[in-house]
Amino acid sequence: DEIALAYSLLADEKSKRTFENVIYYKLTGDIKYLFEIDADADATYRKLVFSKKINTFFDLGAYNGDTVRQLLEHGEGSVQTVWAMEPDARNYKKLEAYAQAETRAQIVPVHAGAWNEEEFA
Numbered sequence: 001d002e003i004a005l006a007y008s009l010l011a012d013e014k015s016k017r018t019f020e021n022v023i024y025y026k027l028t029g030d031i032k033y034l035f036e037i038d039a040d041a042d043a044t045y046r047k048l049v050f051s052k053k054i055n056t057f058f059d060l061g062a063y064n065g066d067t068v069r070q071l072l073e074h075g076e077g078s079v080q081t082v083w084a085m086e087p088d089a090r091n092y093k094k095l096e097a098y099a100q101a102e103t104r105a106q107i108v109p110v111h112a113g114a115w116n117e118e119e120f121a
Contacts, residue, residue: 045074055080060114062086065098065107072104081106087113 003023010016018037025033054075059067062084071079084099084107086092092111099107 041070042074045071053078057082059084062095062109063091064094065102068098068102068107072102075105077104079105081108083108083110085110085112085114087111 007016007019010019021033021037025031055078057068057071057079059065059071059082062068063086065084068082068084071082082105084095086095086109089111092109095109099109
């Protein structure tokens with residue numbers, strides 16, 4: 001019932017197809033469903049992120065800096081600082097190494113997770 005309700009709230013066919021494909025992927029593990037909904041990164045970043053000049057960006061769950069790399073590749077020099085949060089210790093070490101090597105913007109790695117309340121594990 002909750003899945004049907006969420007689906008009914010979607011406004012366009014692309015959103016509905018994306019929702020369906022993610023469900024199919026989760027049920028089957030078949031990656032083809034995700035490839036069918038893969039978006040053009042240039043268009044996505046231009047439309048969603050770079051419609052305005054951004055000085056500071058937050059990546060919550062930064063892994064090894066993969067999204068930050070994409071952001072900077074498509075950012076046309078507009079991003080100055082990225083705060084990158086990663087709670088996993090092994091991934092955080094990779095993120096730190098990337099942050100030290102990156103020259104296009106200041107990357108501030110933070111060994112923590114983002115949540116809606118203060119908690120400690």
